[in-house]
Amino acid sequence: MEGINEPIIKRYDKNPILTKHDVPYPVETVHNAGVVKHNGRYIMLFRSHLRNGRSIIGIAESDDGLSFKVRPEPFITPANIEPFAFYEEYGVEDPRICDKGGEYLITYSAYSRHGVRVVLAKTNDFTSIERVSLITQADYRNVVLFPEKINNRYVRLDRPHTEISPWSIWISYSPDLIHWGDSKIVIKPLMYHWDEMKVGPGATPIKTGKGWLNIYHGVFKTMGGAVYRLGVALHDLKDPSKILGVADDWILQPEDPWEVSGYVHNVVFCCGAVAENDGTIKIYWGGADLVMCVGTALIADLVDLCLLNPRLE
Numbered sequence: 001m002e003g004i005n006e007p008i009i010k011r012y013d014k015n016p017i018l019t020k021h022d023v024p025y026p027v028e029t030v031h032n033a034g035v036v037k038h039n040g041r042y043i044m045l046f047r048s049h050l051r052n053g054r055s056i057i058g059i060a061e062s063d064d065g066l067s068f069k070v071r072p073e074p075f076i077t078p079a080n081i082e083p084f085a086f087y088e089e090y091g092v093e094d095p096r097i098c099d100k101g102g103e104y105l106i107t108y109s110a111y112s113r114h115g116v117r118v119v120l121a122k123t124n125d126f127t128s129i130e131r132v133s134l135i136t137q138a139d140y141r142n143v144v145l146f147p148e149k150i151n152n153r154y155v156r157l158d159r160p161h162t163e164i165s166p167w168s169i170w171i172s173y174s175p176d177l178i179h180w181g182d183s184k185i186v187i188k189p190l191m192y193h194w195d196e197m198k199v200g201p202g203a204t205p206i207k208t209g210k211g212w213l214n215i216y217h218g219v220f221k222t223m224g225g226a227v228y229r230l231g232v233a234l235h236d237l238k239d240p241s242k243i244l245g246v247a248d249d250w251i252l253q254p255e256d257p258w259e260v261s262g263y264v265h266n267v268v269f270c271c272g273a274v275a276e277n278d279g280t281i282k283i284y285w286g287g288a289d290l291v292m293c294v295g296t297a298l299i300a301d302l303v304d305l306c307l308l309n310p311r312l313e
């Protein structure tokens with residue numbers, strides 16, 4: 001019988017699935033990875049800190065989505081061509097991958113003395129990558145692209161920084177993936193709730209029969225520091241600025257030793273999930289900004305959590 005305290009995400013019993021010891025070049029962390037299925041195999045783009053404290057993005061492959069092998073060379077390192085080099089001086093972080101029907105769009109954070117911006121890049125084969133454009137100004141992170149055009153426009157979620165209110169999830173639209181506008185705030189942190197400090201998009205939105213499933217991260221400040229957890233929200237299929245429900249409960253919190261303690265304590269942070277044909281989803285998260293972990297859930301359970309147990313604003 002399913003226990004009342006069974007978690008909605010079942011952690012893989014061989015977590016963590018990837019650590020710095022699996023990487024054949026010097027890095028200190030392996031975390032915050034985007035994952036996608038390409039030609040039946042799983043491709044993971046993961047962030048690693050170098051020993052200078054700045055980050056690069058490596059690549060790993062897998063047949064089953066659980067056991068990954070890292071390629072000998074990193075996949076994205078700071079650019080040496082302009083205008084990207086200027087804005088990637090301090091490193092590249094937290095990639096998301098969007099499968100646009102065989103072409104893969106990658107969005108990642110670019111750090112420099114001018115702040116953090118988001119770069120859009122693309123690849124067809126995960127052997128080479130072409131940078132397309134810087135698609136935000138400074139002080140944006142966590143851009144996730146919807147995998148299809150909606151009402152003839154590209155759609156994204158992102159998370160601008162502000163000093164005035166808690167950091168929130170916004171939606172924007174584009175005719176060409178380069179020029180973005182019509183922006184609107186869609187999910188705010190809720191006071192005295194597990195995500196009260198800030199929220200941000202996590203995985204590329206997953207299309208379900210009942211709406212777009214958005215796996216996001218939320219942060220709560222405690223006397224022991226901030227705690228990063230994962231939550232879910234459901235966006236209307238035809239108008240994703242319309243929220244059908246934000247689940248009241250988190251779906252994952254730091255519990256395993258490598259989530260509770262590491263490079264940054266008490267962090268589970270998601271940049272990617274893969275929906276399988278059998279109704280399950282593999283959710284990938286960085287544990288304590290140090291290692292990569294995976295777990296599975298039923299997509300229907302996550303959707304129900306949004307619709308049947310929504311938080312009250």
Ligand code: BMA
Binds near residue numbers: 264269286
């Ligand atoms: C956020 C980002 C993430 C990181 C998280 C926890 O602000 O920097 O890349 O995983 O903090 O440290």
